[in-house]
Amino acid sequence: MSARPVLAALAASLAAVVVVGGCTSTATPQGAPGQPGPITVSASDTACDLSSATAPAGTISFTIRNAGSKVTEFYVYGAGDRIIGEVENIGPGLTRPLTVEVPQGGTYTTACKPGMVGDGIRAPFTVTGNAAAAVEGDAALAAAVQGYQRYTTSQTEALVAKTGEFTEAIKRGDVPAAQALYPVSRTYWERIEPVAESFGDIDPKIDGREDDERDPGVEFTGYHRLEKDLWVTGLQPDSAAMADRLMADVRDLQGRVGTVSLTPLQLANGAKELLDEVATGKVTGEEDRYSHTDLWDFRANVDGSQAAVAALRPVIDQRDPVLGQTLDQRFAALDALLENYRSGDGFKLYTELTPDDTKKMTEAVDGVSEPVSQVAGIIAA
Amino acid sequence: MSLRGFTRRRLLGAAGAGTALVGAGVAGGYLAGSAAEPDPPAQAIVPFRGVHQAGIITPAQDRLHFVALDVTATGPILRQAVVALLKRWTTAAERMTAGAEAAPGGAVNRNPAAPPTDTGEALDLPAASLTLTFGVGGSLLDKLGIPRPAALADLPPFQRDQLDPALSGGDLCIQACADDPQVAVHAVRNLVRMGFGTTAVRWSQLGFGRTSSTSTTQQTHRNLFGFKDGTNNLKAEDTAALDEHVWAAPTDGAAWMAGGTYLVARRIRMHVETWDRTSLTEQESLTGRTKGTGAPMGATDEFAPVDLGSPLIADDAHIRLASASSLGGVRILRRGYNFVDGSDGAGHLDAGLFFLAFMRDPQRQFVPMQSALARHDRMMEYIEHTGSAVFACPAGLGDGAYWGQSLLEA
Numbered sequence: 001m002s003a004r005p006v007l008a009a010l011a012a013s014l015a016a017v018v019v020v021g022g023c024t025s026t027a028t029p030q031g032a033p034g035q036p037g038p039i040t041v042s043a044s045d046t047a048c049d050l051s052s053a054t055a056p057a058g059t060i061s062f063t064i065r066n067a068g069s070k071v072t073e074f075y076v077y078g079a080g081d082r083i084i085g086e087v088e089n090i091g092p093g094l095t096r097p098l099t100v101e102v103p104q105g106g107t108y109t110t111a112c113k114p115g116m117v118g119d120g121i122r123a124p125f126t127v128t129g130n131a132a133a134a135v136e137g138d139a140a141l142a143a144a145v146q147g148y149q150r151y152t153t154s155q156t157e158a159l160v161a162k163t164g165e166f167t168e169a170i171k172r173g174d175v176p177a178a179q180a181l182y183p184v185s186r187t188y189w190e191r192i193e194p195v196a197e198s199f200g201d202i203d204p205k206i207d208g209r210e211d212d213e214r215d216p217g218v219e220f221t222g223y224h225r226l227e228k229d230l231w232v233t234g235l236q237p238d239s240a241a242m243a244d245r246l247m248a249d250v251r252d253l254q255g256r257v258g259t260v261s262l263t264p265l266q267l268a269n270g271a272k273e274l275l276d277e278v279a280t281g282k283v284t285g286e287e288d289r290y291s292h293t294d295l296w297d298f299r300a301n302v303d304g305s306q307a308a309v310a311a312l313r314p315v316i317d318q319r320d321p322v323l324g325q326t327l328d329q330r331f332a333a334l335d336a337l338l339e340n341y342r343s344g345d346g347f348k349l350y351t352e353l354t355p356d357d358t359k360k361m362t363e364a365v366d367g368v369s370e371p372v373s374q375v376a377g378i379i380a381a
Numbered sequence: 382m383s384l385r386g387f388t389r390r391r392l393l394g395a396a397g398a399g400t401a402l403v404g405a406g407v408a409g410g411y412l413a414g415s416a417a418e419p420d421p422p423a424q425a426i427v428p429f430r431g432v433h434q435a436g437i438i439t440p441a442q443d444r445l446h447f448v449a450l451d452v453t454a455t456g457p458i459l460r461q462a463v464v465a466l467l468k469r470w471t472t473a474a475e476r477m478t479a480g481a482e483a484a485p486g487g488a489v490n491r492n493p494a495a496p497p498t499d500t501g502e503a504l505d506l507p508a509a510s511l512t513l514t515f516g517v518g519g520s521l522l523d524k525l526g527i528p529r530p531a532a533l534a535d536l537p538p539f540q541r542d543q544l545d546p547a548l549s550g551g552d553l554c555i556q557a558c559a560d561d562p563q564v565a566v567h568a569v570r571n572l573v574r575m576g577f578g579t580t581a582v583r584w585s586q587l588g589f590g591r592t593s594s595t596s597t598t599q600q601t602h603r604n605l606f607g608f609k610d611g612t613n614n615l616k617a618e619d620t621a622a623l624d625e626h627v628w629a630a631p632t633d634g635a636a637w638m639a640g641g642t643y644l645v646a647r648r649i650r651m652h653v654e655t656w657d658r659t660s661l662t663e664q665e666s667l668t669g670r671t672k673g674t675g676a677p678m679g680a681t682d683e684f685a686p687v688d689l690g691s692p693l694i695a696d697d698a699h700i701r702l703a704s705a706s707s708l709g710g711v712r713i714l715r716r717g718y719n720f721v722d723g724s725d726g727a728g729h730l731d732a733g734l735f736f737l738a739f740m741r742d743p744q745r746q747f748v749p750m751q752s753a754l755a756r757h758d759r760m761m762e763y764i765e766h767t768g769s770a771v772f773a774c775p776a777g778l779g780d781g782a783y784w785g786q787s788l789l790e791a
Contacts, residue, residue, distance in 0.1 A: 265494055268494075269494075326578070329458070329578075330578050333578075359581075362581075363453050363581035364453075366577040366578070366581065367453065367577050367578030367579075367581075368578070369577070370574065370577040370578060371578070373495075373496045374495065374496075376494040376495060377492045377494050377495020377496070378495075379494065380492065380493070380494030380495070381492065381494075
């Protein structure tokens with residue numbers, strides 16, 4: 001589970017182009033040539049008025065002005081509430097731009113969220129026609145996306161299978177088996193987490209932590225709730241029901257993953273965000289605070305990052321051959337370091353690590369994160 | 382591949398080689414705004430290249446960010462990785478000391494999908510007299526299989542040392558001094574970032590309120606004990622004394638260090654709460670100087686010669702033990718800073734003096750000085766040495782040279 005800023009960054013990457021100057025109020029984004037100027041959004045505490053509820057496919061620019069008294073947010077959602085773009089923290093009186101790339105025509109949803117809570121004030125938004133996506137006309141990029149989509153599909157299948165075994169063990173009260181399966185089932189989730197997080201509502205259900213902020217009425221569910229049952233409180237009367245809910249949410253994810261069309265930029269940013277997850281959640285032992293199986297997640301995040309980079313490698317090698325070599329060296333160093341912490345079929349527990357161990361891990365993650373952060377700029381160029 | 386993609390790709394490739402094209406190429410419509418470098422401010426720029434490295438006899442700036450790094454690269458790529466990084470560091474350091482971004486168009490380079498190549502927090506700030514001074518630890522020479530100069534031997538243990546290995550040593554160091562803390566922090570942050578994968582930070586120290594004057598143009602500042610510190614320091618204007626005590630000569634044993642100097646860094650925690658409960662008489666007796674003017678006990682002028690024959694200066698006064706005449710003529714160039722690293726969890730300031738001193742041979746200069754102080758100085762009751770490191774700081778750079786070139790291409 002990532003903090004909101006990571007999610008926001010991801011949303012920006014999903015927008016396929018960029019959220020332009022989200023923190024300035026003066027820059028006015030330009031529409032693509034031949035397109036009208038930005039659609040103005042007048043947000044108040046009770047209304048969300050767009051100057052147009054339709055736009056041609058391609059780059060769509062919005063200018064959101066908060067005329068209300070509460071801090072607000074503006075979202076563009078695709079099918080299944082997938083976030084296409086968002087601007088957060090628009091203070092009263094402020095104007096913020098948002099630019100999204102929507103190559104596919106169809107019905108989308110816009111929303112203002114005064115007070116930054118709940119589903120917001122929603123309205124349908126129609127995108128007409130179809131525009132060329134970044135991958136069109138570039139076989140290498142198209143192949144990268146296809147390759148990575150096969151990866152997410154296969155990982156999601158394994159996620160459903162292993163989470164099935166995990167939740168069955170809980171339902172029959174077999175705590176040792178469930179404890180053994182917990183980090184294994186999470187591996188598949190952690191490998192594709194940025195894709196899963198692109199569905200804003202799924203990540204909190206599956207991977208929310210106990211102290212995360214939740215909208216009113218939303219319960220603490222998912223892996224970490226069951227982790228607590230298994231390692232801290234013992235199985236609870238509702239543990240079996242929680243297991244069923246996790247299973248249903250994972251199946252829901254599987255259904256939606258098949259419908260996502262990824263962009264090359266999403267792969268690149270996903271690769272970086274998986275390493276950010278390692279740096280902020282796994283190296284610190286925060287993620288699996290009850291089971292201390294953080295190194296399984298660590299390995300899985302790195303796997304997922306490597307898979308996304310590997311899919312993009314032909315493009316990277318075309319455009320910056322030195323970067324590819326650097327990525328190989330740094331991933332190899334991180335792999336070698338992690339191998340030192342193998343234990344049986346898995347890894348040592350976080351509680352068995354010394355400060356020197358975590359320092360070495362941090363150094364290796366920094367070493368690989370820096371070149372990985374360069375990939376998106378190269379892909380977008 | 383579209384024509385558009387092809388063009389941008391070529392420009393990005395060029396950017397990888399460090400040209401100024403990326404800002405222009407990726408900017409597209411922003412060409413005019415980002416292609417031109419901002420004019421460096423006219424004042425407060427300390428030349429980066431010269432006979433000696435800047436930041437040693439440069440009039441001491443008010444702020445410090447010091448960082449010690451370990452080289453994490455190993456094996457056959459070690460030397461090549463270090464050379465590549467030092468070249469990148471040199472380019473960025475020269476730019477930043479001139480008030481520019483770490484890379485051209487770095488902070489707002491307008492490729493929205495790429496992280497900016499400069500972190501941006503020094504944008505619009507002047508150069509602020511920024512100096513970046515580079516040093517090499519003996520441990521790096523060991524890793525590279527280069528013999529250590531005798532002067533770069535590890536320091537022996539001193540009485541009452543409480544050294545924390547996590548605050549000591551390091552393969553490389555960078556001392557950033559500036560009139561503005563944000564400028565110094567920005568410089569270190571960007572250099573550290575460039576090093577990820579080749580180097581990792583071992584420890585770092587922020588400092589404020591310089592505790593030495595390195596030029597006759599400067600007043601003597603006070604340390605956190607409230608006393609003027611460094612009155613009798615070597616000064617930039619006394620070139621004969623610098624040649625004798627600070628700059629390594631070609632005959633000193635390591636040709637690559639000619640014109641360089643050795644840096645001793647010591648993190649000295651001060652127990653300020655107990656010091657503050659000590660009478661003024663005792664404080665002045667321990668120090669050997671008056672608190673008000675900083676003059677030696679019995680004198681009224683700060684710069685009055687210290688009369689070690691005077692009974693007013695106690696046998697174990699700091700001023701007596703640290704004086705050149707008590708130490709057989711040994712002198713050093715001090716360039717320390719005060720530090721406060723918040724509180725220690727027990728409600729006491731985690732504060733003290735970050736002692737930095739440059740000298741020709743630490744074994745001959747710092748070691749006897751610190752041995753005498755550690756054994757006899759009553760001020761030791763109020764202080765604790767918690768970190769320690771020695772670095773070799775090679776000579777200044779000529780045109781086109783990079784940090785460490787004299788060492789790595791010897």
